[in-house]
Amino acid sequence: MDLNMDLNAPHSMGTTIIGVTYNGGVVLGADSRTSTGMYVANRASDKITQLTDNVYVCRSGSAADSQLVSDYVRYFLHQHTIQLGQPATVKVAANLIRLISYNNKNMLETGLIVGGWDKYEGGKIYGIPLGGTLIEQPFAIGGSGSSYLYGFFDQAWKEGMTKDEAEQLVVKAVSLAIARDGASGGVVRTVVINSEGVTRNFYPGDKLQLWHEELEPQNSLLDILNSPSPEPMNI
Amino acid sequence: MSKAVVELPPKGGFNFDLCRRNEMLLKKGASPPSFRKTGTTIVGLIYQEGVILGADTRATAGSIVCDKNCEKIHYMAPNIYCCGAGTAADTEAVTDMVSSQLQLHRYHTSRESRVATALTLLKSHLFNYQGYVQAALVLGGVDVTGPHLHMIYPHGSTDALPFATMGSGSLAAMAVFESKYCEGLNKEEGINLVCEAICAGIFNDLGSGSNVDICVITKGHKEYLRNYRVPNTRAHFSSKEFTFPKKTEVLLTKIVPLREKIEVTEDGDAMEE
Numbered sequence: 001m002d003l004n005m006d007l008n009a010p011h012s013m014g015t016t017i018i019g020v021t022y023n024g025g026v027v028l029g030a031d032s033r034t035s036t037g038m039y040v041a042n043r044a045s046d047k048i049t050q051l052t053d054n055v056y057v058c059r060s061g062s063a064a065d066s067q068l069v070s071d072y073v074r075y076f077l078h079q080h081t082i083q084l085g086q087p088a089t090v091k092v093a094a095n096l097i098r099l100i101s102y103n104n105k106n107m108l109e110t111g112l113i114v115g116g117w118d119k120y121e122g123g124k125i126y127g128i129p130l131g132g133t134l135i136e137q138p139f140a141i142g143g144s145g146s147s148y149l150y151g152f153f154d155q156a157w158k159e160g161m162t163k164d165e166a167e168q169l170v171v172k173a174v175s176l177a178i179a180r181d182g183a184s185g186g187v188v189r190t191v192v193i194n195s196e197g198v199t200r201n202f203y204p205g206d207k208l209q210l211w212h213e214e215l216e217p218q219n220s221l222l223d224i225l226n227s228p229s230p231e232p233m234n235i
Numbered sequence: 236m237s238k239a240v241v242e243l244p245p246k247g248g249f250n251f252d253l254c255r256r257n258e259m260l261l262k263k264g265a266s267p268p269s270f271r272k273t274g275t276t277i278v279g280l281i282y283q284e285g286v287i288l289g290a291d292t293r294a295t296a297g298s299i300v301c302d303k304n305c306e307k308i309h310y311m312a313p314n315i316y317c318c319g320a321g322t323a324a325d326t327e328a329v330t331d332m333v334s335s336q337l338q339l340h341r342y343h344t345s346r347e348s349r350v351a352t353a354l355t356l357l358k359s360h361l362f363n364y365q366g367y368v369q370a371a372l373v374l375g376g377v378d379v380t381g382p383h384l385h386m387i388y389p390h391g392s393t394d395a396l397p398f399a400t401m402g403s404g405s406l407a408a409m410a411v412f413e414s415k416y417c418e419g420l421n422k423e424e425g426i427n428l429v430c431e432a433i434c435a436g437i438f439n440d441l442g443s444g445s446n447v448d449i450c451v452i453t454k455g456h457k458e459y460l461r462n463y464r465v466p467n468t469r470a471h472f473s474s475k476e477f478t479f480p481k482k483t484e485v486l487l488t489k490i491v492p493l494r495e496k497i498e499v500t501e502d503g504d505a506m507e508e
Contacts, residue, residue, distance in 0.1 A: 062390070062392070064391035067358070067392050068358075
């Protein structure tokens with residue numbers, strides 16, 4: 001059965017993930033769709049995973065690979081924090097991810113965006129795409145939906161945004177990617193990390209702004225059933 | 236002249252001697268034996284007091300139903316059960332293995348097992364085998380931290396959800412859940428919804444069929460309802476009884492119980508050399 005083969009396809013996250021620095025911290029954003037082939041396995045997944053109190057990672061690519069890599073790095077970071085005696089820096093977290101991604105590049109298929117805040121460097125975003133390069137960027141985008149956002153960010157990104165501006169930018173960008181990318185969808189989740197701590201936000205899919213040619217979400221079949229039957233068409 | 240026999244050192248690891256023969260057979264058109272799969276519809280949902288797991292009972296080998304009433308809800312711990320879809324041998328083996336590991340862990344820690352422990356053990360095992368252990372599981376249980384429900388995929392990724400479906404009938408069952416699930420269901424509503432979802436799989440998916448098994452887990456208590464609903468009873472029975480052709484004469488009957496009850500007493504001398 002073709003459907004059967006699709007359901008046995010590796011669990012991958014089509015995904016749109018974004019990390020953006022602002023004046024005082026970082027904002028991480030992601031959609032919530034996990035697909036196996038053509039079926040949406042989880043329409044409300046959380047792709048922004050905690051590594052330490054002040055460092056989070058956005059996961060994309062193979063769900064299994066990204067979950068295991070972040071589990072290992074969380075474990076190493078915990079040990080590192082104990083040995084160091086103070087919270088780990090974002091750079092260390094990103095480097096650990098990079099070491100695992102690069103040294104196992106033949107077997108892993110996962111692109112990650114590490115973002116966090118520490119007292120030495122402030123808010124930082126590191127992108128670690130397939131292959132295991134480590135690149136520090138003021139903003140990073142990843143996942144299949146990111147293809148539609150390169151032009152948007154070139155135009156909309158600016159230095160020194162406020163927290164609300166940055167979060168609105170992230171939500172708008174994920175929402176645009178969801179509109180165009182079949183492998184991204186569901187809700188928009190954001191995580192804001194700054195010196196004060198971490199705030200998680202949730203934007204339900206049907207409350208997002210509608211873009212070109214998008215229709216209003218229909219909630220109930222009853223609305224359609226109760227409407228009067230249409231006039232027969234005349235040729 | 237005697238034939239000199241060369242002593243080859245024993246080969247470690249895997250033995251690939253039959254690979255060439257298998258390739259030759261494939262070329263000649265022989266199809267390899269099919270695995271016994273559980274086509275399956277398995278579901279789980281979290282309700283007011285805990286977790287309800289459900290499964291159908293059909294096991295298929297290719298397109299033949301090889302077991303009309305198999306058990307797909309496996310025991311992991313007194314408070315944790317796991318439904319398995321995919322290759323039957325893989326699901327049985329992996330759940331048995333993790334169930335033993337959990338028991339050892341319970342002895343080590345003197346505590347009730349947690350669902351997160353079972354989850355990590357299963358996910359790391361499956362990831363290590365890179366998806367070749369074809370076991371797709373719905374793990375549910377209630378521990379000190381509350382009720383938990385997880386989906387585990389063959390490649391090792393996991394999802395945590397309030398309601399979950401897996402297997403070839405998962406689409407049919409998910410359709411039922413998506414339209415009827417809400418938070419805070421009571422036990423009766425929960426069981427009915429799970430039954431409906433499994434029945435949707437049984438009647439609309441060719442890989443699922445026969446009966447519905449249900450397992451209800453709450454804090455400190457579990458109910459395993461084997462064959463809760465039997466919607467596919469056999470319609471026609473042959474009126475002719477089956478008789479063996481020749482009667483065998485019974486010469487001697489001896490019944491030996493397999494398990495002896497052994498009394499263990501604490502007193503006794505310490506062992507001496």
